[in-house]
Amino acid sequence: MDPSRGAGSPAPRACDYGGAMRPIIGITSYVVPATWGVWQNLPSTLVPHDYVEAVTLAGGRAILLPPDDRDADVLRALDGLVLAGGPDVDPALYGAAPHPATEFRAERDAGEMLLLRAALDAGLPLLAVCRGMQLLAVAAGGSLHQHLPETLGHERHRPAPGVYGEHEATFTPGSRIADLMGADRAIHCFHHQGVADAGSLTVTGRADDGTPEAVEDPNGGFVLGVQWHPEYRRDQRLFGALVDAARTRMKENGTACADR
């Protein structure tokens, strides 16, 4: 056993398999009862395939991370992390009582929070989507609005079941997200909670109604949260930037086979 290989330290790779290693991007996954073929409501772990396609298009190798709260060892295999969308975050994690409209899965929260904290400690590039951005804000010491329609008086962030709200966001000039998005600021949202307090992160994007749409690490690490769903358009501006950051980290850590 090599005690120097803790969570977050990249594993040596033997390069036995030929070809250059692509950055490995872990995507946190849902656990839901799924129905297909002969199977009815079979407990399954999954992510919408949009995420996989967005990572693959960007030149990353996607692997899915089912929730597991034993340890964060899996980080040693990753070059980047996507915190995917999903249900609400347990309000107990930011010291609030649950709103009647709040639905959370404690085991997913536990597994993802453990992974997220370790990823932040290790400086792993990470893109946090929708619920992922909310979890990121909570991990940074912040808190959430539990039901935006009450706070804002409108439903534009979640117009109807299965329908994305499309609107434009305003980004802070000079921020990472402003640079990545450029002139096209149209975004696709589907959420009923929102970030109330971003903790130690900086809010760098907002909707017209003031709802935070993007948060990032003020210290310059690739830690980016977006309230919308960039995977819906396989948005290469964001997934491309994540994979680039992951590739840079591979090279710095000497884990890219092409460099050996």
Next chain:
Amino acid sequence: MRRPLIGLTCYAQHIQYQRNELMAAMLPMNYVKAVHAAGGRAVLITPDDPGTDVLESLDGIVFTGGGDVDPVAWQAERHPATEVDEVRDAAELMLMRAALAADLPVLGVCRGMQVMAVATGGSLHQHLPDLVGHERHRAAAGTDPLAAGASDYGRHDVVVDENSRAHQLFGRHLTVNSFHHQAVADPGEFVPAGWCPDDRVVEILEHPGLTFALGVQWHPERTTDLRAFTALTEAASVGAIIPA
């Protein structure tokens, strides 16, 4: 000691959950729970990516159950009952060959065992009921295989070759669940090590030349008998603690 990292091949499948209908990368949680119960850490390997570099990160890999393997791989015509996913086949055959070439510990479950045979030059019977004249290798047609738990699968005995490595793991006899309509005809570079005594259908494959390459035709992830998964994670732990 860190847990060995075990990849599970998964499905790209159109599914429904609650009010949602979507294309998902997905796998039944039974497999994940079986790996975790056996001391590993499960990650899912999406089946539609034509590359093998991901194997570098793994200590072991499970080829999971699923649809039929395309008989084009052994130059046969497709039987009317054969349903294939060409994208998954291409990715898994490539991953299987690379994993075996690198002597990565491998477990094949149901379709996964069949992929072992086909990837190494073997072939399959495409529709067992035509061959053996009975349906006991799968749950009755039209029934929900989960309606009453694993007992709704076909169930039968397996007899294990006393000179095999599988015998050390399973002993001479075991009773298994069963949910398949295809079976191994030619095991390729693998060696059959267990059979259904009623009809000689191959139930276990192993590879004597590799550290750990075991295929089982049944579904241990749906039972409390996790010996196949434990054997995989033990073999994978050896790789996990010796720096590459």
